[in-house]
Amino acid sequence: MNRPVIRETPTSLPGFRLWPGALDAAAQKTLMDQVLAAAETAPFYRPVTPGGRPFSVEMTGMGSLAWVSDRAGYRYQPTHPVTGQPWPPMPQTLLDLWDALTGWPAPPDACLVNLYRGEARMGLHQDRDEADLTAPVLSVSLGDTAVFRIGPAEGGKTHGLKLASGDVCALMGPARLARHGIDRLLTGSSQLVPGGGRINLTLRRAL
Ligand SMILES: O=C(O)CCC(=O)C(=O)O
Numbered sequence: 001m002n003r004p005v006i007r008e009t010p011t012s013l014p015g016f017r018l019w020p021g022a023l024d025a026a027a028q029k030t031l032m033d034q035v036l037a038a039a040e041t042a043p044f045y046r047p048v049t050p051g052g053r054p055f056s057v058e059m060t061g062m063g064s065l066a067w068v069s070d071r072a073g074y075r076y077q078p079t080h081p082v083t084g085q086p087w088p089p090m091p092q093t094l095l096d097l098w099d100a101l102t103g104w105p106a107p108p109d110a111c112l113v114n115l116y117r118g119e120a121r122m123g124l125h126q127d128r129d130e131a132d133l134t135a136p137v138l139s140v141s142l143g144d145t146a147v148f149r150i151g152p153a154e155g156g157k158t159h160g161l162k163l164a165s166g167d168v169c170a171l172m173g174p175a176r177l178a179r180h181g182i183d184r185l186l187t188g189s190s191q192l193v194p195g196g197g198r199i200n201l202t203l204r205r206a207l
């Protein structure tokens with residue numbers, strides 16, 4: 001993978017960091033191919049909320065753990081909930097990206113892969129199922145541009161910004177528990193995802 005672009009967009013939320021175009025077209029394609037290869041053994045599936053409502057997003061995972069949701073709740077687990085098999089390994093390119101951008105001394109152990117198609121969205125939430133809530137969350141966008149919404153942990157005003165293919169952002173430090181979600185996709189804005197849509201990779205330290 002090419003060295004990430006160090007250009008960074010300042011944002012009004014301390015600890016929220018955005019690297020527009022961190023992955024160039026070639027790096028996006030390489031990563032897309034790695035995700036598609038992983039999805040051959042760990043297929044995308046549609047989780048349900050603890051209340052039994054299907055997510056509009058389909059998910060899979062990579063790494064020793066991945067986040068799952070079902071009637072029993074939210075958690076990280078070492079196996080795919082449908083196949084029962086271990087998650088495929090996390091590509092080295094993602095481990096390198098984590099190092100380069102977060103500088104966190106320990107590697108991520110979990111990569112959640114979200115697939116958004118059509119009207120799929122993700123409601124405002126905090127990422128707080130991880131053991132150490134001081135470790136960063138690093139998020140990579142591939143495919144269609146999405147309108148991402150983010151605001152302070154405590155509530156109050158949120159703002160929307162576009163995340164395009166190749167953009168990388170992080171929730172770190174004072175923004176680690178920021179509320180965030182995906183309002184909608186700009187459908188057809190990219191051809192990277194076969195069949196259309198957007199893939200988001202979220203690297204975290206679960207344990
Ligand atoms: O798709 C995104 O950019 C956000 C995903 C997210 O917030 C999550 O999976 O927790």
Ligand SMILES: [Fe+2]
Nearest residue numbers: 125126127180
């Ligand atoms: Fe999240």
